[in-house]
Amino acid sequence: MMATAQRHVPQLKRDFAALRKDFPALQQLVHGKPLAYLDNAASSQSPVAVLDAMAEQQRRNHSNVHRGVHQLSERSTAAFEGAREKVRRFINASSVAEVVFTRGTTESINLVAASFGQGLKSGDEVLITALEHHSNIVPWQLLCERSGARLVVAPILDDGSLDLAAFDALLGARTKIVAVAHVSNALGTVNPVADLIDKAHRVGAVVLVDGAQAVPHTRVDVQALDCDFYAFSGHKMFGPTGTGVLYGKRALLEAMPPYQGGGDMILTVSFERSTYNALPYKFEAGTPNITGVVGLGAAVDYLEGIDFASVAAHEHALLERASQRVLREVEGARLIGTAPNKASVLSFVVDGIHAHDLGTIVDSEGVAIRTGHHCAMPVMERFGVAATARASFAFYNNDDDVDRLIVGLLKAVEIFRG
Amino acid sequence: MDELQELYRQVILDHNRNPRNFGELPDATRVVAGVNPLCGDKMTLYVKLGEGKIQDIRFQGTGCAISVASSSLMTERVKGASVDAALELFDKVHELLTAAHDHEPAPDLDKLAALGGVREYPSRVKCASLGWHALKSAVADEGKSNVTTE
Numbered sequence: 001m002m003a004t005a006q007r008h009v010p011q012l013k014r015d016f017a018a019l020r021k022d023f024p025a026l027q028q029l030v031h032g033k034p035l036a037y038l039d040n041a042a043s044s045q046s047p048v049a050v051l052d053a054m055a056e057q058q059r060r061n062h063s064n065v066h067r068g069v070h071q072l073s074e075r076s077t078a079a080f081e082g083a084r085e086k087v088r089r090f091i092n093a094s095s096v097a098e099v100v101f102t103r104g105t106t107e108s109i110n111l112v113a114a115s116f117g118q119g120l121k122s123g124d125e126v127l128i129t130a131l132e133h134h135s136n137i138v139p140w141q142l143l144c145e146r147s148g149a150r151l152v153v154a155p156i157l158d159d160g161s162l163d164l165a166a167f168d169a170l171l172g173a174r175t176k177i178v179a180v181a182h183v184s185n186a187l188g189t190v191n192p193v194a195d196l197i198d199k200a201h202r203v204g205a206v207v208l209v210d211g212a213q214a215v216p217h218t219r220v221d222v223q224a225l226d227c228d229f230y231a232f233s234g235h236k237m238f239g240p241t242g243t244g245v246l247y248g249k250r251a252l253l254e255a256m257p258p259y260q261g262g263g264d265m266i267l268t269v270s271f272e273r274s275t276y277n278a279l280p281y282k283f284e285a286g287t288p289n290i291t292g293v294v295g296l297g298a299a300v301d302y303l304e305g306i307d308f309a310s311v312a313a314h315e316h317a318l319l320e321r322a323s324q325r326v327l328r329e330v331e332g333a334r335l336i337g338t339a340p341n342k343a344s345v346l347s348f349v350v351d352g353i354h355a356h357d358l359g360t361i362v363d364s365e366g367v368a369i370r371t372g373h374h375c376a377m378p379v380m381e382r383f384g385v386a387a388t389a390r391a392s393f394a395f396y397n398n399d400d401d402v403d404r405l406i407v408g409l410l411k412a413v414e415i416f417r418g
Numbered sequence: 419m420d421e422l423q424e425l426y427r428q429v430i431l432d433h434n435r436n437p438r439n440f441g442e443l444p445d446a447t448r449v450v451a452g453v454n455p456l457c458g459d460k461m462t463l464y465v466k467l468g469e470g471k472i473q474d475i476r477f478q479g480t481g482c483a484i485s486v487a488s489s490s491l492m493t494e495r496v497k498g499a500s501v502d503a504a505l506e507l508f509d510k511v512h513e514l515l516t517a518a519h520d521h522e523p524a525p526d527l528d529k530l531a532a533l534g535g536v537r538e539y540p541s542r543v544k545c546a547s548l549g550w551h552a553l554k555s556a557v558a559d560e561g562k563s564n565v566t567t568e
Binding site for chain 2: 352353354355356357360361364372373377380386387415416418
């Protein structure tokens, strides 16, 4: 008992200047200026720990998983399944059977639409919101075309937050699936997902949460949320591209038909009939992205060492600083998305200067932002803009990055307005 | 001149601020919608063809400075030109936008040579070429009504 009391609990890291040094990509010059990387909502950089884990996997352990009896395959399998357990703990799933590896959020959503969606029929409804990324719209449109179900869209308010009254009114006995972003990639709006899930469950609908933009910024507990499905990508949480996760409640996944057929997802195959493997392998046809998943596991380890409460406060301070400075100092600037509950995304337009021109000019100052429709054309339509400029923050960003963004934007104003 | 100044020359900024031949053309014989799926930019090109010539031409839509200026400069240049001359010009501009950067622009490009600044910015080449693809499609025999930069 004494040993337990005296057990060393590692201090969670909150020195963001020190953490920034873990990211080699952030140490470079771009156009002769230090890189200010503010495109984290599109893809985030990886720490050395992730890069090393992937290099080690490729260099020493490369082999296939789940079927070799030789040493390298044993190591690969242990690393791959070890990453699954890390992810399970990270999102507090009750079992590794509920953690399916995919190529990314998009594939996770497509999996649910294709497999769970087979239960939908004419007269059923899929309820989404007006702030969704294309990847949480199009799979449901395709499902509706196939099944005869109807796609219903809950509108958003002028500040970019979800119209909760309209959501409530649209939710009903016909609603079979609710698919909603945890955090909007285009506006930064944080949706009250726990509340939405609770309401959806009361009408018997299942809920898929697109967590791509939430996982890098906040601790997600899928059991506390009580979501039925939760989808996210490795490359937005400091891991590699080509990795993603679909969390699904075990009972739902058990009942769902396979998504793709192939190796790994079967128990037995004959020309008359095949039987399918247990969860989560039933949904993992073919050789997976082993090295990528090992990198994702390393990214989870890295994030587990950081104090997320401090991350939220740090990113919020950056967002506030950037929002205020853009509005105060950049003439003609207007924010798109001003919901009271926002995370890490600053979307804006500047009168008379197209977002692409802003993007090119700030890039000349070493500042990386995203410009365009952010794969959310309906959101752009809703706000009557063709495109926005978007700065998105991660814990490794600092005040200097924000200041540099302002310098770049002022340069654009100078070029365009002389 | 640095690359950025090369991209945003005064003539580009001027045509972006005050695009020429901007608006609808009610008696157009060809209307082509151009889309750049990368950025969601949309433009519509109106062309009135007659006697093998571009009798009149206008465009409207939203886009970045490069895209608007390129379309504006294009309409200014090809208005009144023969279809053959317009197609020949398309080829020269295409070469200008995509050639290696030590390439000398064709001498008769005049103001259009200002578009050459995009060569240092591969992601912006499509912005500069959208209007031109719409033009080619409008005057070519098949007269497709939609073009994209993809």
